[in-house]
């Protein structure tokens with residue numbers, strides 16, 4: 179028997195992990211996940227290892243049932259001042275582990291606040307799927323900082339459109 183050929187690529191795998199993490203988000207309108215992966219080493223060592231994952235959600239101790247999830251209205255009645263973005267959560271979830279030279283996979287292009295944390299933590303490449311907020315000041319500021327800091331930006335061209343998972347015991 180020869181080897182299976184329809185296995186997913188590393189890029190699709192890590193973006194899939196980011197998307198799966200986003201499924202944990204309680205945000206009713208937008209669920210974002212992020213996955214941080216160690217750099218490709220030329221000697222093949224320690225590369226393509228997941229260092230951390232995160233999704234958009236409230237800080238520890240802030241109840242998902244007590245804080246607002248609205249995206250319109252007075253600022254303090256919306257989620258915006260409270261939600262930790264997926265990218266920042268992934269960085270914080272690494273708990274101080276070195277992220278130098280690593281890559282970050284995220285479904286949505288990072289905002290300016292996450293951009294600062296990405297740069298400062300030593301992440302060197304951001305791989306994203308959608309850039310649908312490209313016209314916002316947050317994303318414009320982000321791109322300016324990424325460019326100045328030399329962080330590589332790659333829009334993923336996935337090899338597969340869909341990754342299906344079944345948790346039905348009969349399918350294993």
Ligand SMILES: Nc1ccn([C@H]2C[C@H](O)[C@@H](COP(=O)(O)O)O2)c(=O)n1
Pocket residue numbers: 205207208209210233234235249257261262263264265286287288289
């Ligand atoms: N790169 C991003 C962009 C957005 N988020 C989070 C922040 C909010 O929870 C949600 C956006 O909500 P919307 O304005 O679409 O109602 O997505 C993120 O984590 N990372």
Ligand SMILES: [Zn+2]
Pocket residue numbers: 263264265288289290291292293
């Ligand atoms: Zn952000």
